[in-house]
Amino acid sequence: MRAPALCLLAGALLAASGPVAAEWRVLEEAREIINISSVLSGRPDLPVQTYKSAGDNPVPDDVWPSYELSLPFLKNTTRNLQFNESAFLASPGAPIGVTSYITTPDGYTWAAMSEAINALWPYDPAAYDPPSSINTYFAGNFEVTPPPGVVKVTVNYKGQNMKFWAYAGGAAPGRGSVALDRYFVTDAWGNEYIMHASGERDAADVRAAFDRAVLPPGWRKSIRRLGRDLVLRPAVSDDPNARFHYLVIRDSADNTYHQVGWSRRGSLAAQVPGMPIWGSLGRDILTGDADGVRDDLMYGGGGGDLFRPGLGTNTVWGSSQAVDTVELPGWLGDYMLVWQSEDGASFSLSGSDSFHTLHHIDRLRFKDGGTVRVADFLGRPRVRDPRCYWPPKLAHKRPLLLNHPGVCF
Structure with missing residues (x-):
């Protein structure tokens, strides 16, 4: 341990x-x-x-x-x-x-x-x-x-x-x-x-x-x-x-x-639905509701951290002064870019069962073990059909575009 x-x-x-x-x-x-x-x-x-x-x-x-x-x-x-x-x-x-x-x-x-x-x-x-x-x-x-x-x-x-x-x-x-x-x-x-x-x-x-x-x-x-x-x-x-x-x-x-x-095995804040999850000034591994659809709000604290949000609609804040990584549920091919700030410091990704808004994140990691730089991910061409929205099981979430252009539920 x-x-x-x-x-x-x-x-x-x-x-x-x-x-x-x-x-x-x-x-x-x-x-x-x-x-x-x-x-x-x-x-x-x-x-x-x-x-x-x-x-x-x-x-x-x-x-x-x-x-x-x-x-x-x-x-x-x-x-x-x-x-x-x-x-x-x-x-x-x-x-x-x-x-x-x-x-x-x-x-x-x-x-x-x-x-x-x-x-x-x-x-x-x-x-x-x-x-x-x-x-x-x-x-x-x-x-x-x-x-x-x-x-x-x-x-x-x-x-x-x-x-x-x-x-x-x-x-x-x-x-x-x-x-x-x-x-x-x-x-x-x-x-x-x-x-x-x-x-x-x-x-x-x-x-x-x-x-x-x-x-x-x-x-x-x-x-x-x-x-x-x-x-x-x-x-x-x-x-x-x-x-x-x-x-x-x-x-x-x-x-x-x-x-x-700070332990790498979990946090007290993550046990309370809706409670923001924070790290320290050091390097931390922060885990949210990894196996459920509860929404996570996570902050790294400034030390260069690994975030593990779960399903649902999540917001993660890294630091502009450190190198931060987000480990997303699912595979690289599950995710599509749906929004990006002008400076590229903030962006949103949607998958089949989750949606993530990320700030000052440098790397993305996926279920297949692959890690990509955010700069490379944001540079990939993305096409969206505005007629397509989330599947019914996530209908209670805000209407966001799916990762399969031209497929509607």
Whole structure:
């Protein structure tokens, strides 16, 4: 079994690929609220906006414990941070170095921190009352802390670098340095996560909460010490609507974790229908719904990746800064080009059972083992009969041209 790609711990984070120009600040606690307008409008699968107390009029210390808001805002549990320094890059949609702010009706000010898509896994609707019983995304937004055996899965579009000290006070290794315990979770596919925040403040209580958490079957916990400071940087994308990304999970004891290791055997996000699947800044193999017709949205993260989307209608984002490969179901002869951007960086392919829109992809691989350069594939002559559309079994998809000119269903 191949070990997960612990690129962050190994120091091969490819910092040059990600944003690095930001000032480090020591942090201890975060007070956060969430705007769930998209959920209330019936689209819980869309991102919600998250904010942290900051600006000209942050919520006072004596007010926060009993602080309440009205919808569309929800209060997050107090996050006692396990990472020690933060370098904030930008608010969502803002230029690098710019933080945007809002003022809630009570006059307090908040910094725009991230946009997040929340779901629960595994999900059993019978375990929840409405609206959490509607689907996994409603549950992910209304259940602040998941029940035992369940994790909250969050695709977090956040521009922030994070530093975990190896030794107390950020000291250098040596005589007198006190190594810090770090709490890790490994999922059933071999991906690894480090605790970045807890609902508990005292170190002993954090340890007790970690021990108390009940994870899904096949998951495991570990406690380790770092040999040197660990710096996390977000994965990056050429998609202007999803520039930075972290995958975050929350356990049943209100501890939250950032993904730090990527396995080649699968991912947690791929288990949730419609959840975007992201890689790291390193080289990854990302697998979607390979054997079904669920639609996949996949992002490489900037490291030069192999994508394995399945059937259905899929969108894959590689990186303009790396060489990325998409392995498509079926044979080379099954696919035809149906759309191409003027610069050739984006294009769409249709097969008999799938449709793929690809961005910044350099190579295509097929069932017969053949690999072709995208430049060569796009240069092949293609002819389409506009009268021909998808077969009936894919009629629920958008009408797209078939790969057999002149044949209609």
